Amino acid sequence: MKQADSLALANAQRNLDRAFKNYFSKRMGYPKFKTKNNTWQSYTANNQKNTIYLVGNQLKLPKLKSLVSVNLHREVFGEIKSATISAKNNQLFFVSLLCLEEVFPLPKTGKAIGIAYCPKHLVQLTSDRSLPVYECKGVQHRLKRANKKLELRAKVAKKRAVVVKQAKNYQKQKHKVQKLTVKKNNQKRNYIDQLTHLLVHEYDSIYLEENPHFIDNTQFFRS
Template sequence: MLLRKVYRFRMEPTQAQAEALLRMAGARRFVWNWGLARRKEAYAATGKGLTYNGQATELTALKKRPEMAWLREADSQLLQQALQDLDRAFKAFFERRAGFPRFKTRKKDPPRFRIPQRVRVEEGKVYLPKVGGVKIRQSQPIDCVIKGATFKRDTEGHWHVTLTAEFEMPDVPLPPVNPEHVVGIDLGLKDFAVLSDGTRIAPPKFYRKAERKLRRAQRELSRKQKGSKNREKARHRLNRVHAKVRNQRQDWLHKLTTGLVQKYDGLCIEDLNLKGMAKTKLSKSVLDAAPGEFRRQLEYKAVWYRKHLVVIDRYFPSSKLCRECGTIHTALTLSDRVWTCECGAVHDRDLNAALNIRAEGIRAIPVAVGHPETLNAWGEGVRPTQRRQSSSNQESHVL
């Protein structure tokens, strides 16, 4: 099985190299706008659109014009890639997965371009056509075959290279696991995550902690005259605060997900309705916690480390289900952090949810010989009966 892996490094170009990168990004933006304009003109004249192959032929003729000689300073594959991106944008529009492609401006579109081939990394430098070797901060070795590279300048003015590599993964079933090495994870806001083994992970709240600096930077930006150099400086200061929050969150999530995947052989999580949660009054806290990014990292790292990952249905009543007797308490509210079941069992809301998620996830994981499936205290499966389950289909899990 062929999988992809992405490396991202910060570049340290010289002034001449930075100018060359900007020229290549400008060429990519020009070709995109030219290709979009040609498609609109052709459709208005004939009622039919243009294909990528047809536009690639026109691009070759365009570069031969004397006034377009500057396009030959950019890599040819870079310009062709811009037309391929435009073609994919139109396909996404016709399939109703995205809006109609728009023209790109220098102010709104960050400098970026992609080269599918002829990019290599050697001795702490990335080599790309027309520019040469650019020094990078290579934090880890690249042990895979590079299949493409994307170059982009962030809002702080720093260039980064994103290298897409491929590696071979054995296409064999995952081995059975010991249930003791399976963990259930209940995500929330009071605690970012509560594990079925009792571990509680506090939310870092990087955005909340930086709100004071953000307000101050935004206030300074709003007071500067539009188009002035001071406004540009204030914008860079605001971007640096946002970048720090983003980098802190990404670093914390990567360390957390890598540690979980390395420690446990099976991980069970819930399929939360993140889009709906982001529209509530708790949206700022939900977006600050980034549960969607947490799940995305768990998914691909579980594949890399060959671990089991089970996603439980979002309508499974993990918080309202008593793990001792199987009763579903539909009247449970968000403020009920500790509740008592009719059978006498006292439950911590989040820990009970994590244990129920783990028990439900174990049903989808092959268990090693000699380790029976986990049962509740009454000797029955923790999955509620069909009658109880159907009555809870309208009850979504509340964080």
């Protein structure tokens, strides 16, 4: 317990209290407790007395004597309030910084647009303009091959009477599959972020059109 940040433990307790309050008020279901075997592990540390700060591409975190090298994908503005550190399978690590900054309103364009979902495109606009479905064919093809190779690794381990958790070749291939899956999800998320950025900056008002021929766009979720 002494090795953990006290504020991180307090945040965990606060999250637990909030989860049970939401459950008893019937806003959410029963809380799901994390175990050490969960794929995702995370904790949140508060910035108290400048215990969290950036020095170039290095981040200072509470309870750590040395700086941690980070790959910044965007510039950090404003005052850092907290940092949430997440780990996936103890192999991929991420940090999300909560910052307090002044947000200025976007310039007015005087335009309004209606949007609707359709099976052929991701979004159909009332201006007869459509936003296409994202196709990550390159990563999807590599992921398909990697999954087939993972199945072969599992068969070889089973043939040799080796538990997959102890099969080194299987674990290496599993790590490759996980990296490709994360890459595919990141590409899809980035595509959606770019589309929303485009719509928000180009139009002042965006409203949802009623579409009687609404069909779930399964093509998007397959790609």
